[in-house]
Amino acid sequence: MTSSTLGQPSKARERFVLRGVTVVNTRDGSLTADMDVLVEGNSIGAIKAVDNSAGNESTRVIDGSGKFVVPGFLDLHVHSLEEKDPSGGLALMLANGVTGFRQMSGSDRLLKRRATGTLVLPDASPGLLAMPGSILTPVNAGTEAAAIATVRGQQEAGADFIKVGMVKPASFFAAQVEARRLGIPIVGHLPTGIDVVAASKGGMKSIEHLGPGVGILAATSTDESGVQEMLAKKPEMKLPPFRFPYMDKLMAVMIKKLVVNPLARADPVDVQALGRADSTFSEERVLALAAHFVADGTWQSPTLIRVRTQQFADAPEYSNDPNLRYMSEDTIKQWRKVTSKFLELPAAARAIFRANYALQLRLTKLFDEAGVKMIAGSDVSGAAWEIPGFSLHQEFDQLGAAGLSPLRVLQMATLDGAEFLGTTSTMGTVEAGKNADLVLLDANPLDGVDNLHTVAAVVRAGRYYSRADLDELKNEVAAARSVR
Ligand SMILES: [Zn+2]
DSSP, rough: TTTSSSSOOOOOOOEEEEEEEEEEEEOOOOOOEEEEEEEEEEEEEEEOOTTTTTTOTTTTTOTTTTEEEEEEEEEEEEEEEGSSSHHHHHHHHHHTTTEEEEEEOOOHHHHHHHHHOOOOOOOSEEEEEBBBBSOTTTTTOHHHHHHHHHHHHHEEETTTTTESSSHHHHHHHHHHHHHHHHTTOEOOOOOOTHHHHHHHHTEEEEETSSSSSSSHHHHHTTHHHHHHHHHHHHHOOOOSSSOOTTTHHHHHHHHHHTTOOOGGGGGHHHHHHHHHHTTTHHHHHHHHHHHHHHTTTTTEEHHHHHHHHHHHTTTTHTOOGGGGGGGGGHHHHHHHHHHHHHHOOHHHHHHHHHHHHHHHHHHHHHHHHEEEOBBBOBTTSSTTTTTTTHHHHHHHHHHHHHHOOOOHEEEETHHHHHHHTOTTTSSSSSOOBBBBBEESSOTTTTGGGGGGOOOOEETTTOOOOEEEHHHHHHHHHHHTTTOO
16 A cells, blocks of 8 residues: 555645535535635635635635535445555545545454554545454354454454454354443444344444345344244354464455355355245334334444345346446456356346345335434445445445435435444534535435436545546556456
8 A cells, every 4th residue: 555556646735615616414405505615734624605705825716616515425334455455446436436434354464554554545545434353253253252352352453343244143242242341343244043133232333234145134024033944054164173374364365255246155045044034024023123223223334235236246237337447357357257156046046136135125215214324335345346436326326226315325425424433523514624525516416316426526635636636546547457
């Protein structure tokens, strides 16, 4: 990251006014037209009615008439820092209006680099808002004792939160108890066989990908015990009985390969259980579960685009995506390979996935109506067919397809994300004193989710990127095809 060549030349920070913009209030969707937004250093200096006499030699005036200003978008499920050089992906995120992200997998090395100040991202990058240690897996949390030790170690190493992957229920709950004791948030997946209500009560700050898989749907089934019995038949993940040097690294490589599209290697037991959960889906049970999430303060990070790119891996809109021009040849090759593997699944299994996706959209809508708190995230860098920055916009479209209002989608990507992170004093709304992380849109984002795509300019940490600047960034990335 320090050796980044992309996103150059670095832009100078200057004092400027965005003149004549319409400010979108992310709290209630109200609009205030004809405003001057003054940006000074890293923050919004003032917001006032247009004053053409304001501005002098030391203040650049940027015409924002006809534009709508919203807070920069937050992608709260990202894996980019695992890349050898993440600068290309980060630049693409910025070019799409993403000004902040939650890294969803870390390592001792990344935590150490951050602690010692050597984890320096390029200027043309969204800000790193939160980062965990290594994901809890059978390697570092195979037993309750190991799970507890890992949570402690990561907290000491400076992790902002604990991320749970697929571990045994005993390890899962032991990790939750220890995290709560230490006061560090715990988020992540609901491993197979977990009691969703117990996980929520135990203090899951956010559940990712609606499970994933059967995950939450086990609890929304009128035959929850039947679904769980099916899942119990799944063979356990086998680990070598001894540890050897580089085992963690080897596991990381294996996991990385698997997560590209885990469904391509779906266990028939999972498919069967998913089908059973679908056919016994109950709205009444969704509402009962939603009440638990609301009461417990359990957030959802649906990452619908992650679910969709898995379950519709063979859809032409992914394999023919013009934005593949930003991705490295190796990555595209890997995505095509895993997709052909997906196509080897029985047609019946793929039909179950398709039907299931419609249900995941319904679930998201029901949660929203019930007041379950939700954040926007893509799961980019690791998931097949997800291209940094663009995939968050695809997430907006999926949230819209689920039936969420444009304001709700905007809130999930701004104000609610800030609330989730505990940073509403500096983020989430366009107000004086807040961080100068902004997006200018050509069209009113409250008129349609599509309008969130009309990024006309981005302000990131007080630096102004015009549409031309953003296009240049994108072209540099395409020329290097550096995104993995
Ligand atoms: Zn993830």
